[in-house]
Amino acid sequence: MKRFDLAEALENWTRQLRRNPGFEDADILEATQHVQDRVEHLLIEGWAEEKAFQMAVQEFGSPLEIGKALGKSRRPSGFSTWFFFLLPGWIKTFYRTSLKNSFYQSISIFSLAASIATALVIYKLFDFEYSFDRHFSAHEQIYRLEASFYQGGEWIASANNSWYAGQMVEENLAGVEAVVRITPGRSTFLKGEDEVFEKNLLVTSENFFQLFDLEFTEGDLSTAFTPKQAIVLTESMARRYFGSEPAVGKILEPKNGDRSLTVTGVVKEIPPNTHFQGDAIVNIEGFRDLYQEAFFKNPGWTSCFTYVKLGAGSNPDVISDQFPDLITTHLGATFSVKDTKFSLRPLTDIHLHSKSGEELSSNGNLSQLRFLGVMAALILILAILNYTNLSTAGYSSRLRELAVRKIIGANRLQIFLQFLSESLIHFQLALILSVLFVMLAGPLLEELIPFEEIWSFTIVEVLGLMGLSVLLAMLTGIVPAFTLSQIRPKSIFLSQGSYSRTKPLLRRGLVTFQFMITAGMFMATAAIYHQYQFLRTYDRGYNVESVLAVPKYNMPIDRYEAMKEVMLTHTNISAIGASSLVFPGALQSSINYRTIENTDEKRSMKAVRTDHDFFHVFDMQFEEGQAFTLPYQAERPEVILNEKAVQLLSWENIEDKWFEPLHLKEKATVAGIAKDINFESLHNDIIPVAYLHDPANAHIMYLRLGTGAIAPTLAFIQEKFADFTDNRFEHWFVEEKMLGQYAQEKAFTKVFAIFTLIAILIAFAGLYGLSRFVCERRTKEIGIRKILGASALQVLWQMLKGFFLLAFLAFLLVAPIASLSLRSWLSNYAYHISIGTSMLLQSLLAILLLSTVAVIYQVVKVASGNPVKALRYE
Amino acid sequence: MIGKSLMAATTRPLILSILAEGESYGYAIIQSVKRLSDDQLKWADGMLYPVLHKLEKDKLIRARWQSTDGKKMRKYYSITEEGLAALQTEKEQWQFAYGLMAKALKLGPQS
Numbered sequence: 004m005k006r007f008d009l010a011e012a013l014e015n016w017t018r019q020l021r022r023n024p025g026f027e028d029a030d031i032l033e034a035t036q037h038v039q040d041r042v043e044h045l046l047i048e049g050w051a052e053e054k055a056f057q058m059a060v061q062e063f064g065s066p067l068e069i070g071k072a073l074g075k076s077r078r079p080s081g082f083s084t085w086f087f088f089l090l091p092g093w094i095k096t097f098y099r100t101s102l103k104n105s106f107y108q109s110i111s112i113f114s115l116a117a118s119i120a121t122a123l124v125i126y127k128l129f130d131f132e133y134s135f136d137r138h139f140s141a142h143e144q145i146y147r148l149e150a151s152f153y154q155g156g157e158w159i160a161s162a163n164n165s166w167y168a169g170q171m172v173e174e175n176l177a178g179v180e181a182v183v184r185i186t187p188g189r190s191t192f193l194k195g196e197d198e199v200f201e202k203n204l205l206v207t208s209e210n211f212f213q214l215f216d217l218e219f220t221e222g223d224l225s226t227a228f229t230p231k232q233a234i235v236l237t238e239s240m241a242r243r244y245f246g247s248e249p250a251v252g253k254i255l256e257p258k259n260g261d262r263s264l265t266v267t268g269v270v271k272e273i274p275p276n277t278h279f280q281g282d283a284i285v286n287i288e289g290f291r292d293l294y295q296e297a298f299f300k301n302p303g304w305t306s307c308f309t310y311v312k313l314g315a316g317s318n319p320d321v322i323s324d325q326f327p328d329l330i331t332t333h334l335g336a337t338f339s340v341k342d343t344k345f346s347l348r349p350l351t352d353i354h355l356h357s358k359s360g361e362e363l364s365s366n367g368n369l370s371q372l373r374f375l376g377v378m379a380a381l382i383l384i385l386a387i388l389n390y391t392n393l394s395t396a397g398y399s400s401r402l403r404e405l406a407v408r409k410i411i412g413a414n415r416l417q418i419f420l421q422f423l424s425e426s427l428i429h430f431q432l433a434l435i436l437s438v439l440f441v442m443l444a445g446p447l448l449e450e451l452i453p454f455e456e457i458w459s460f461t462i463v464e465v466l467g468l469m470g471l472s473v474l475l476a477m478l479t480g481i482v483p484a485f486t487l488s489q490i491r492p493k494s495i496f497l498s499q500g501s502y503s504r505t506k507p508l509l510r511r512g513l514v515t516f517q518f519m520i521t522a523g524m525f526m527a528t529a530a531i532y533h534q535y536q537f538l539r540t541y542d543r544g545y546n547v548e549s550v551l552a553v554p555k556y557n558m559p560i561d562r563y564e565a566m567k568e569v570m571l572t573h574t575n576i577s578a579i580g581a582s583s584l585v586f587p588g589a590l591q592s593s594i595n596y597r598t599i600e601n602t603d604e605k606r607s608m609k610a611v612r613t614d615h616d617f618f619h620v621f622d623m624q625f626e627e628g629q630a631f632t633l634p635y636q637a638e639r640p641e642v643i644l645n646e647k648a649v650q651l652l653s654w655e656n657i658e659d660k661w662f663e664p665l666h667l668k669e670k671a672t673v674a675g676i677a678k679d680i681n682f683e684s685l686h687n688d689i690i691p692v693a694y695l696h697d698p699a700n701a702h703i704m705y706l707r708l709g710t711g712a713i714a715p716t717l718a719f720i721q722e723k724f725a726d727f728t729d730n731r732f733e734h735w736f737v738e739e740k741m742l743g744q745y746a747q748e749k750a751f752t753k754v755f756a757i758f759t760l761i762a763i764l765i766a767f768a769g770l771y772g773l774s775r776f777v778c779e780r781r782t783k784e785i786g787i788r789k790i791l792g793a794s795a796l797q798v799l800w801q802m803l804k805g806f807f808l809l810a811f812l813a814f815l816l817v818a819p820i821a822s823l824s825l826r827s828w829l830s831n832y833a834y835h836i837s838i839g840t841s842m843l844l845q846s847l848l849a850i851l852l853l854s855t856v857a858v859i860y861q862v863v864k865v866a867s868g869n870p871v872k873a874l875r876y877e
Numbered sequence: 878m879i880g881k882s883l884m885a886a887t888t889r890p891l892i893l894s895i896l897a898e899g900e901s902y903g904y905a906i907i908q909s910v911k912r913l914s915d916d917q918l919k920w921a922d923g924m925l926y927p928v929l930h931k932l933e934k935d936k937l938i939r940a941r942w943q944s945t946d947g948k949k950m951r952k953y954y955s956i957t958e959e960g961l962a963a964l965q966t967e968k969e970q971w972q973f974a975y976g977l978m979a980k981a982l983k984l985g986p987q988s
Contacts, residue, residue, distance in 0.1 A: 033903060033952050034923065040904040064921025072927035076934065
């Protein structure tokens with residue numbers, strides 16, 4: 004028969020009390036003590052242990068009845084006890100533990116603040132990017148009429164359309180309420196003695212303000228474009244010309260003696276979240292006669308951005324379905340549905356979804372935005388893990404406090420609320436701190452989002468933010484708070500508390516997850532940085548170094564040739580050529596052509612008009628043949644094709660081949676095959692191109708400069724330029740502008756690097772705090788190891804080993820995910836790096852290094868200490 | 878043996894009077910009650926505690942935790958000024974009730 008065990012019987016009986024909600028922990032302790040006292044008494048009287056226990060329990064009475072009575076005795080003044088007695092105690096304890104655990108708590112709060120700041124910035128960025136064009140009141144009814152043309156074997160989308168396309172849609176489709184076209188313009192105005200070049204003018208239709216309601220500060224909508232030769236200025240441009248005086252009624256004189264413009268209105272600046280930007284709006288109707296007739300009539304001249312406002316209730320899909328018929332009926336002479344498509348793009352989709360290179364101002368990048376969103380989420384998770392990790396570590400030192408609070412009458416709910424409200428306070432502190440961080444970091448992010456945008460918070464956003472931080476605090480605080488409220492005070496007094504010892508698995512899991520996030524971010528930063536460098540330094544097959552571009556619009560050929568001759572006398576100018584292409588930029592012009600193989604079918608290809616020396620200036624290489632051999636306007640014209648074009652035509656070689664640009668009405672000889680080069684950004688693939696020998700239409704002059712001083716050379720060029728033309732002297736260095744194409748990548752790399760740095764700091768802080776906790780817990784163990792003969796180095800390895808294992812595990816888990824998602828991101832670029840093993844291994848090395856640095860100080864402190872002291876610890 | 882309602886009525890003055898003698902804890906209070914009643918008062922020991930809580934809440938007694946031998950935590954109760962005043966009132970009421978009952982029921986002096 005099993006021997007009676009008094010302790011066990013007592014424990015079972017206590018358990019019975021615990022099940023009764025009337026018994027608080029303090030009651031249980033008191034009752035247990037009572038029964039123990041009674042048993043001791045009965046034992047002295049000579050009763051057997053088992054009998055004594057039975058009698059004591061019986062005399063104590065029914066736990067059910069007593070629990071009920073206890074509950075009743077407590078009920079009425081629960082709140083007042085809490086308010087007058089427990090709350091002040093709790094505030095005092097919060098203050099004291101904050102001081103005592105200030106190290107862990109500062110790390111937690113700092114990490115939280117940094118991550119909330121990151122999330123805040125990214126949220127504002129999302130908000131900003133998604134708010135584009137939504138401030139126009141009719142935004143839901145406005146669409147952009149876009150075109151796609153079948154060229155070189157593929158459909159090429161164009162954000163532009165012809166003037167005529169808009170007219171056609173307006174006149175023929177019911178449901179279209181209004182059409183507005185915008186075309187960028189530039190002009191030089193006189194301001195007293197000075198000439199001011201304005202390059203951001205929006206030349207548009209009379210009804211512009213009906214679709215795009217900008218806020219007038221002078222004048223109003225009804226008189227905006229009366230008279231026709233009118234200009235509406237933005238506030239900043241009005242100030243530049245007229246200071247604080249009213250601008251309406253004043254005249255702007257263009258330099259070239261074109262007709263003058265009357266200022267009919269002043270509007271507030273076009274909001275930054277608008278897909279077009281400009282300093283002034285000009286009515287095209289006042290200058291209609293200055294444009295060629297073809298500008299308005301030729302459906303192939305894609306010169307303006309066309310916006311369509313649909314009537315209320317009109318379905319864009321129904322309108323779009325009518326486009327093919329419209330093309331066949333109205334454009335049949337030049338286009339067919341086989342090579343032309345029209346489509347409607349919602350106004351609010353333009354900024355984030357249009358991938359056209361010819362926008363009115365640069366568009367957003369959705370994939371980058373998503374990338375940053377994921378990043379912000381990861382940083383937030385990282386900080387929350389840190390918080391959970393460090394706070395549960397910190398709680399183990401508070402178990403005695405907890406026990407005493409329970410004994411003096413705090414019930415489980417109160418304990419639960421106490422710990423939960425502590426995390427609430429921490430999160431609110433972090434929120435305040437994060438605002439400070441955003442203030443400091445804002446200027447660094449100026450390239451992505453205007454600073455004032457980060458700062459404009461609506462009441463809903465502020466409340467949402469506070470609500471979110473409360474929710475996060477609940478989510479992170481609820482588990483530890485619940486676990487702690489369930490702990491029995493007796494077990495704490497008897498066994499030092501076992502709470503923290505039961506949690507290492509959870510803690511290891513959290514650390515592994517932190518390592519995963521950090522390693523993933525390392526990988527991403529490395530990939531983004533390498534991709535940016537790759538784009539910057541990619542060998543495009545031509546040399547843009549020291550090439551200066553100078554527009555020479557409408558300069559007669561003979562005058563250009565004469566100017567070229569004079570300029571080439573300068574020792575620092577080695578070659579001069581010209582082309583129609585604004586370098587770097589999108590290939591805009593295309594031609595229809597026939598070849599020997601297809602004499603019937605009309606096809607279209609992108610074209611660049613150049614002179615003979617253009618190829619020489621850029622050191623372009625030829626696969627076969629060479630630059631134009633015949634003089635301009637020789638008996639038979641010449642073309643040069645790129646490799647892609649020859650592939651498209653399926654030609655083996657160019658011997659005996661001809662190529663007929665239809666507008667020439669003459670077959671041209673193919674003088675050479677130029678190696679494929681990428682004119683546009685490396686986001687796009689190379690497309691087939693025909694170079695036409697047409698210096699008359701090659702409006703941009705390119706000069707290759709030597710290694711001599713730039714400033715005097717530039718002054719010389721400007722002086723000679725003025726000798727030959729009245730045109731304004733404009734210039735840019737091709738290489739500089741080309742790197743500018745990757746400004747967004749540059750900004751992205753920078754922001755990503757900042758975020759990775761934040762993540763590293765958070766992870767580092769977490770690991771540092773954790774290693775301190777682990778070292779404190781293992782002080783005795785380390786002392787014993789040292790006394791048994793372990794060297795400091797061995798101890799160090801012993802401690803590091805654990806972290807290294809977790810780092811390896813994290814790496815194995817994250818490497819496949821990271822490399823897959825980075826590959827998918829890189830596929831947005833036609834030219835990109837590949838994700839190699841070495842890049843992944845670097846990130847492993849980085850997290851190993853990070854953990855070593857974070858851990859080493861603590862470990863060395865303990866490992867090199869006197870083991871006797873370590874044994875006396877606690 | 879006495880009835881349930883009378884027993885309930887006696888509990889409060891009984892505990893106050895025991896604590897008026899000096900600080901005590903739950904088990905010891907029960908022992909005193911048993912001693913005073915010659916074991917005639919059949920309380921469930923545990924029912925003492927709700928009464929103690931009620932008195933504590935009414936500020937007639939106060940409590941403190943103390944470790945007895947470094948291990949055992951015990952809750953000690955002592956009477957407050959208000960408790961002493963309440964006890965005095967109880968005494969007067971019981972004195973009156975006793976006088977009344979003695980006359981009405983012709984109770985002789987206790988032997």
